[in-house]
Amino acid sequence: MPLKPNHILDKIDFFNLFDQLNISHETLLDIAFESKLIRRRRAIDPIDLLYILCLESSQGTVSHNDLAIQLESGTGISVSKVSIWKKINEQCLVFLKKVFELVIQSKFAPNGHQAEPLTFDRIVVQDSTIIRLPQRLFGEFSGVSNGHSKVCNARIQGVYDLVAEQFLFFSVDTYSKNDLEAAPELVLKKGDLTLRDRGYLIADEIQRHITHGADCIYRHKYNLVLLDAENEKAIDLLLLLKKKSVWT
Known part of the structure; x- marks a missing residue:
């Protein structure tokens, strides 16, 4: 059985990470519309654009031509570097920020455990x-x-x-x-x-x-000295914490 090209395996692994965070293809597409990266379906799928931007950026300096080649290699859709250039705009930046924010929020999703009462809001x-x-x-x-x-x-x-x-x-x-x-x-x-x-x-x-x-x-820093505002004497933080500690 012939092996699939590595970039296809990479793409599958890439979007599996989103699946593990319960971020669906539809959610990413909604973000693309919300950020006005797209207004209707075009030749350049925003999800494919997300993939090639992350992939190529991780490898260092990237050009619009590199992105166009990677997009055609991964999807079979031929686009020009000018088309890529037009798509890398302010709306694309908003799209990437929103996706990044969603990933972080999903990584730190509430765990469902009952929290202890806290002193701080x-x-x-x-x-x-x-x-x-x-x-x-x-x-x-x-x-x-x-x-x-x-x-x-x-x-x-x-x-x-x-x-x-x-x-x-x-x-x-x-x-x-x-x-x-x-x-x-x-x-x-x-x-x-x-x-x-x-x-x-x-x-x-x-x-x-x-x-x-x-x-x-x-x-x-270990050599930082904090002074009492009233007498300008050095504050012994360790001693102060021991006196006011609620733990024994």
């Missing part, structure tokens, strides 16, 4: 990661450059509520927009507890939490 986790992009996007996303080489990076910010088990927000920003710059953009509510890495730690953010009636936990 929301427990919000914020973190970021850096991804490498093709060098030709350096002008849009920036990155790291020296006399010998240039690397294009983008920074992804993600915010997740542990209580609601819901993905709240994500953004794809320029590499130069670091965590300190993104920190004030987080919308705080009274009764929140936020968990953040040390990249977000700044005195103004701690004060913003106090002002909004929210609490925060930061990871910080």
Whole structure:
């Protein structure tokens, strides 16, 4: 029995991942219509476009010609690189973001267990990661450059509520927009507890939490010293936590 081409097996595996998350072909198609990527059925199926974009992007620099070739190879439908170029637009970006958001929400779907009463209304986790992009996007996303080489990076910010088990927000920003710059953009509510890495730690953010009636936990450098606002003496956090701990 002849073996199927590898790209067909890859495509089957790709959409099996969506099936495992209970994301159907119809749901993806609805997102394509909702994001106005398509208004009626065309030669370029949005689901096939999603597949080839993910596949080719994972392999590094990709061109419209590469996408057209991969689409014809996987579906048998011949399209021009110009047709692909017209389809890679703002609506396509909205489509990809909505699919990405749905995948994350599905990965963290409510588990159905009865939760214990919580002190906080929301427990919000914020973190970021850096991804490498093709060098030709350096002008849009920036990155790291020296006399010998240039690397294009983008920074992804993600915010997740542990209580609601819901993905709240994500953004794809320029590499130069670091965590300190993104920190004030987080919308705080009274009764929140936020968990953040040390990249977000700044005195103004701690004060913003106090002002909004929210609490925060930061990871910080071992040599960071916190001072008492009244007497300016160093606060022994470990001793303070031991005194106020509800655990024995």
